[in-house]
Amino acid sequence: MKFTEEHEWLEPDGDTVKVGITEYAAEQLGDIVFIELPDLGTSVTKGQEIVVIESVKAASDILAPLDGEIIEINNAIVDDPSMVNNDPTGEAWFFKMSLKNQGELDGLMSEDEYKKHIQ
């Protein structure tokens, strides 16, 4: 698994990745009450705001971790946003995307590096 500084995790599967947010991020956000996911087929560029998360407290964005295209979204978390608080790295993944450049994954953090990052 790979991690971004924006507290996303990426799980590579062939030439696609599954993306979600880390436990640390879910805890920081607090009780999540609303999620808006990008449309299927959306082309995204790294750093683009593509997901809106509203917690009881405030709204925040999730940025596209890399360049690519959204190929699957997890509507279960739209129906029940509290899933993200309960199981952020499992059932409550956000979307799957194909990558424009698979090699860019190597530039992201490993789990150990991410753990240091949030300390």
Next chain:
Amino acid sequence: MTELKKTALYDLHRSLGAKAIPFAGYEMPVNYPLGIMKEHLYCRKSAGLFDVSHMGQLVISSNTQSMQFIASELEKLLPIDVLGLSEDRQRYGFLPNKEGGIIDDLMISNRGDHYFVVINASRKEIDFKYLRENISKEIDVDLIKTRALIAIQGPQSEKILSNLIGELSSLKYLDVKDFSYKGEILWVSRSGYTGQDGFEISLPNSLCEVFCKNILDQDGIEPIGLGARDTLRLECGLCLYGQDLNETITPIEAGLKWAIQKVRRTGGEREGGFIGQEKILNQIEEQPYFKREAFFPDGRAPLRSGTKLFSDDSGKNEIGVITSGGYSPSLERPISMGYLDYKKFKIGNPIFGELRNKFFPVKLTKLPFVATSFKRN
């Protein structure tokens, strides 16, 4: 950046694992490990302890003049019935400016030999200066810094608090009474900011931590942060100064006419005679065109403070603004309050809130979103 002030409960908040935020110059707990949603629901179901020591506590007294004199002086600034506020009773009020806008909203208690006034944290210095400059020099106005302020709210609050300080069943909503604890005097009122039964307690800073620890040792009570305090008050349609109230909004526009007793209105025994009376009394008769309303956003996206309201889904005809909004843990849906301009909006017209360049349909509803449960009898 000036350093954030700490309340007497700073160490306790830390030991309880609070997440801290800056609020009105203080470092305050926004939530504890339970989180806003569970804290909110726990307070509704059982009881919650809140640190509200950031709020201002004013003692208004006189060595030379009677309480009646002080009340008459205060009635020049407050459009409420102060003279008729009996000893050991509390009442909601506000300080209007010359244009009828609200300088601050407050709770005032008659404590026999002085008035005790609780004001908003962000308005402390402004209120103090304003009162000092506008009432008789024979009256002392003290912003007291030696006392903390806590609230215990929720259906179990009477039972929990009585375990520490004794019988409370004789106190009704907005009654005020002194209690003693470890040789110190607690100023207790049966009131709060959650719309539920509960108490607010002013107590010496030095006693606050041990008192709160003993409260939290009881069954059925959890510490509650400012996050849930905000969702609790919003569900019951209570205004937050700086969002729903400010110096350009009048109490009548804010739907607070109920707080202006008949005796101070046109035709009353002591009609007017307060700063801002022209606009305020006129609006009581004429109805303002700008009014605080309650909204249910369709769908699940919360429409928060600052969201603009339109009568079309393209952002052409702006008709109002959301001043408080968020997710209601009790109703499990977004709720908002804000202002509509009835010069531009007619009942029955559609309403849309603009969020992230999209337009979300909004329905007009009635306050409160969740019924209040004060102990009135």
